[in-house]
Amino acid sequence: MSDFATITYDVAPTGVARIVLNRPDAANAQSRQMLYELSAAFDRAAQDNDVKVVILAGAGKHFSAGHDLRDRAPMSDFEPVGCCGGFDLPGAEGWMATEQEIYLGLCWRWRNFPKATIAEVQGKVILGGLMLAWVCDLIVASDDAEFSDTAVGFGMNGAEFFVHQWEMGTRVAKEMLFTGEPITARRAYEIGMVNRVVPRDELTEATEALARKIAAQPTMGIKLAKQSVHDALDAQNQWTAVSAAFGRHQLGHSHNMQVHGRPIDPAGLAPLRRKSSP
Secondary structure (H helix, E strand, O other): OOOOOOEEEEEOOOOEEEEEEOOHHHOOOEOHHHHHHHHHHHHHHHHOOOOOEEEEEEOOOOOEOOEOOOOOOOHHHOOOOOOOOOOOOOHHHHHHHHHHHHHHHHHHHHHOOOOEEEEEEOOEEEOHHHHHHHOOOEEEEEOOOEEEOOHHHHOOOOOOOOOHHHHHOHHHHHHHHHHOOOEEHHHHHHOOOOOEEEOHHHHHHHHHHHHHHHHOOOHHHHHHHHHHHHHHHHHOOHHHHHHHHHHHHHHHHHHHHHHHOOOOOHHHHHHHHHHOOO
16 A cells, blocks of 8 residues: 555455565565554554455565664654654663563564464564564565574574564574574474475465465454464563563663663674665
8 A cells, every 4th residue: 555655554355464665676675664564554453354364575685684783764754653762862761762662562462463374574674674574473484585694693582573482482582682593494394483484486476375364264263273372472571571682672772881882793794784685
């Protein structure tokens, strides 16, 4: 639809809504505008009773290279969706409030979205790209997809929505974090992080076929099943662990400000730029 600048949104007669990250020239790096447009699109889909399933995809060669580190749009340009405030306060306080709103807060809202969601991913899925894929219920990947979290190279513990151990198990999560090396789509399938791997030219067709199958199910049954799985995660204190990791993430930012004069260690930028080139 034309009311979005960085994403597209449409709904098929089958009840499948399709949200597409639409900054292919920037490898779909997530600007603040994109994140708030994503929030508006998810909210629209949640309120539309004709929508049964949401597909989240990315235009172009890569699903998403993560956060747009060049974006400095003021938070006053956007309407907050959480209860955080003080975005313009000095030091760690304002920085933490901003990341709690646009990264952790939005991801947790989408994780708890009341309808079935499917991430359709290809190419590079890096840092914030992982977060967007992981909030979805299912992931369909092209055979050229690669998943990586390079945050340790920035002097950080990992992406803000830290669910790595649930997504891939503790040892694979540590290897991804410690080395910064990507996990292939096939390896992601083997460890249960991805539901299906298909050839690149069949990705959209395969994802939409799966979405249509789910959309044919009773919405109440889907909602109850999703909530029941999340109940099990909540019983494992997932939110407590995610919140603790977010606090360590903020400690990493503070350390980098003291040592490097910026929130991230600049040594991590060079490899990230190579990996996310369109």
